[in-house]
Amino acid sequence: MSKQHFKFIVLLISLGTTDYSFAQAKKPNQAHISGELLLDQTWDRTLYLSHIPSFENMYDMSNEMIIAKTKIDSLGYFQFNLDFFPKEENLFRLHVTKKGDTPATLIIGGKDENHTFLIANKDSNIELRANSLNPPFRKVLYKKHSVNALFQEVTDFVYSLDSLAAESTSAKRSFIDDNKNKELLVVADTSTNVLVSLYAIYNSKYESDYFSNPNFFSLYSEKRKDEDHSYMKTFRSKFDLPKPERDNTLILVIIGVALCGLAYLFGKYGFKKKSGYEKLTVQERKIFELLRNGATNQDIANTYNIGLSTVKSHVSSIYSKLNIKSRKEVIDFKV
């Protein structure tokens, strides 16, 4: 085999490998997180994906949090399929470990910082490229997925100002921190994505800010009153922020009208105390009228052509219902 042939075969093999890697990394119709990482020889070539149930847990590590792992190929490509992901967007963390370290290893800060955060759900098609060797996730660029691009902008903003602050004098650092926090609260206030918004808040000095600027958090909670996202619920519960009431004016008006109607009906048929007269039967009422006019039992018996004993029975019933004892009281009774 000539030297040129050998070179050609090597070129074909290398192109084939590259294509295969791309093919592995990109399956556009399938929900996935894929991308490319630059790793030196000190890193193990396994990438772990952890679910972060709340922003409080961003810097927690346990084996239970790791939900998937994948190999990073020789060219740095990787892919996770997201078929098992929830429908709602959630926070996730990608991390790598140093060779010899346990998979559940979290390194915060310094050149060996080993993780990055992102937002995903079962419909996400996320492609990223991490362009830094040390730390590997320092410069992450996203294609397509605008939410993660925004998310990464917050990360980069915080990192750049924190780095600047770490190198600055105490007084200057104070200005930088104040500026950073103000900017993050603006992002939190204006972001349409609740996770990006919360991420900005959690990267600010939110714990101390809450006590110095509680109005912001009340207004923030009010503005996001329709957000039922679990991450927002956790945030509200942390500061005991009440979930703002919805506008219930219409419901209150309907209830008010209904109550008025009920009150009217009860007034008409329910609560109006029956007088004794209303308890009388039609026959008793006729007899009652005769009694008021001074009729005797015999007059009544003759008028209605009924027996005397029947008249007495009716009169007795009328006395009982009207709670009276004599004919005089019948005459005085106010109907």
Place this chain on the structure above:
Amino acid sequence: MKNQIAIFIVSCLFSVLSVQGQDNDFFSSPDSVSRITREIELKDDSKPEEVAIIVGDQDSQLMVQIFSIISKGKLVIELYDPFGTKQGKFSVAAQMSATKKEKVQGSMNKRLRDPKSGDWKIKILPKNVEGSILVEVEVIQ
């Protein structure tokens, strides 16, 4: 062409040396360096502990590195500045059983120039932890 390559190499070297020079300037000839190293072994431990770091007015840099590895329980480590503001936090949790033995590692690196003077604190909050913690602190004047 050769000249261009030479100029390029010299430029690169100059850039590297400049960066190196800046880095060295950051750590340049400190008057004094005080180091604290503490190794803490935890055996089914749930007792909170604090490591105090005293930073004086004249101290120009503070470096804190905390490494932890546990096989059981939950460990929370927090770093506070002298004003009580949390400057960092992480936690690690692991379960150890007859069938499952695992290790979980967590570490934090913090470097600050012109740190606030006063008592910084590393709070160690273990819950039934089997493991170890290594704290390395450098205060440079």
